[in-house]
Amino acid sequence: MKKGRNELLNDEEKILATYAVGSRNFGGRAYEEPEHPYRLPFQRDKDRIIHSHAFKRLEYKTQVFVYSEGDHFRNRLTHTLEVAGISKTISKVLGLNEDLSESIALAHDLGHSPFGHAGQEALAELMKDIGGFEHNKQSLRVVQKLERRYPNFPGLNLCEETLLGIMKHGGGYESSNLLEVRRTLGPSLEAMIVDASDEITYSAHDLEDGLESGLLQLEEVKGLMIWKRIDESLPSSEKNSKTEMLSISRSIGRISLNLMVSDLIESIHKILTEYSVNSRESISKLYQKKIKIVQFSEEFQKEFNELKQFLFQNLYRHSEVSRMSERGKETIYLLFKHFESHPESIPESYRNREEEDGRMRVICDYIAGMTDRYAIEKLKREGILWFPY
Template sequence: MKKGRNELLAEEEKILAPYAVSSRNSGSRAYEEPEHPYRLPFQRDKDRIIHSHAFKRLEYKTQVFVYSEGDHFRNRLTHTLEVAGISKTISKVLGLNEDLSETIALAHDLGHSPFGHAGQEALAELMKDKGGFEHNKQSLRVVQKLERRYPDFPGLNLCEETLLGIMKHGGGYETTQLLEVRRTLGPSLEALVVDVSDEITYSAHDTEDGLESGLLKLEDVKQLSIWKRIESSLPNSEKKSDLHSHSISRSIGRVLLNLMVSDLVDTTHQTLSKHKIESRESIAKAYQNKIKLVHFSEEFQKEFTELKQYLFQNLYRHPEVSRMSERGKETIYLLFKHFETHPESIPESYRKREGEDGRMRIICDYIAGMTDRYAIEKLKREGILWFPY
């Protein structure tokens, strides 16, 4: 049996909870396009993101460890794929639109600069009095303006609900109709799931990568409150294994993910029932009343917060990570200053927007889109001071 658009829409609505975003309610696109006969709106958005240049470049952008540190540590692309997987799992269990959650997840880091958060800090400082820089805001800019895949419009022309999901609170977005809708409706549950899935994913995989790299010590992790839960869930064979083996670090990462997702699903389900969330309107009302709908249990949240604080102090501020971060920052400072005085080094596709956006913004866009390795290569090719990584 061949299924057409109407059959697919009907099947989707049978399995979605009443508070989920259906494809019928995906919102319009900025530039009108005919509907596809058998691909639903969020599936089309997902494909557009995957085929974008910005998505492909995520493979060589830093998560915590720069690409030259090893082939098995997470990068921005593997992180994104893990967030998408976790988001789909949670959405499926809660009756949400998996396609929308996955799409938002795949787009959530498109605007991230090279060299991770260190790169963002450098660009934010350089653009402080010139409109600023924030990677969530840049992700929206990428899909609305910077990607050039279609002759009839800039950006990817994504559905309104996808764009609303990419927007995050505090992103400093320009005042537009889209922002007004976001302020009124608030985020969909699918978008909220992606936000927490992002935290879940990096907390688990950064713990795993930190242990595997030797920057974190298992003896210290065992002092955390959440360790009791982890230990009780570890296979007996792992409890008896070498405490410094790679296998136990991977088991800890896997167990952490399961613990966090399970607690989030159970607690969120209870909260949705408690507040009688049955529609997009009831979600908007909860948002306006500052009611948190997607969250951990109170006890688990305390343990999760302690874990994140531990990672911040012992991994993200580790001297080795700080050394890599400072080199990344210096690379961005050098490139930015060079492009200010040598605009001819900027690709023409960026330069032609200078009259519209200004030189500083096009430089920022160009650098933000670079991979770690391209930024380093650019230093060499432009004859700028370079240091080994």
């Protein structure tokens, strides 16, 4: 049986909760386009994001460890895919629009600079007097303006609800109709789910990478409340596993999916029931009242906070991670200063926007879009005297 657009929309409405964002209410697009006969709006958004240049470059952008440190550590792409997977799991259980959640998740780090948060800090410092730099804001800029894949409009022309989901509160977005809608309507529950999935993903999986790298010690990790909870639930056969990393990976899986996700789902469901949430509008009303819908239970939040603090102190501030971060920052500082003096080294597609955006913003866009390895190679090809890798 072949299903057309109307049949697909009707099927979707049968399974979505009343508070979910349906495809009939996608919010429109900045540039009008005919609807596809069998691909619904958020499905099209997802495909556009996956086929974008910015998405492909995520493979060689740092999560915690620079790509040259090893093949099995997570990069910005694997992190993004993991966020999308967890977002879909939670959305499915709560009757939300999985395509919308997945689209937001796949786009949420498109604007991230090379060298992880160290790269963001460097660009923020360099741009502090001319609009600043923040990766969530840059992700929106990528999908609205910087991607060039269509002849009739800049960017990817994503649905308004997808764009609203990419925006985060406090991101310093330029005044626009979209910003006013975000302030009034607030994020969808699908968008809130992606934010929480992002935290779950990097906390659990940065822990695993830290252990695999040897920067974190298992005996220290075993002191965490969340690890003790996992350890108590493990069968003796796994506790005595001869393959330590296999046992660790199983424990991390239990932490991220069995514990974090399950607790979050139960907590969200409890809040939705308590406030009789039955529409996108009722989600907005709670947002305006600053009532947090997506949160862990009070008991589990303490364990989660302890985990995040442990990672901050023992992994993100580890001397080896700091060494990699400083190298990344220095690379970005040198490239930025070089392009200020030698704009001819910037691709013409970027230079063409100098009159509209200014040279500093053009340089920022160019560097933010680089992968770690391209930034390093560019540094060498331009003859800049800094070879730390």
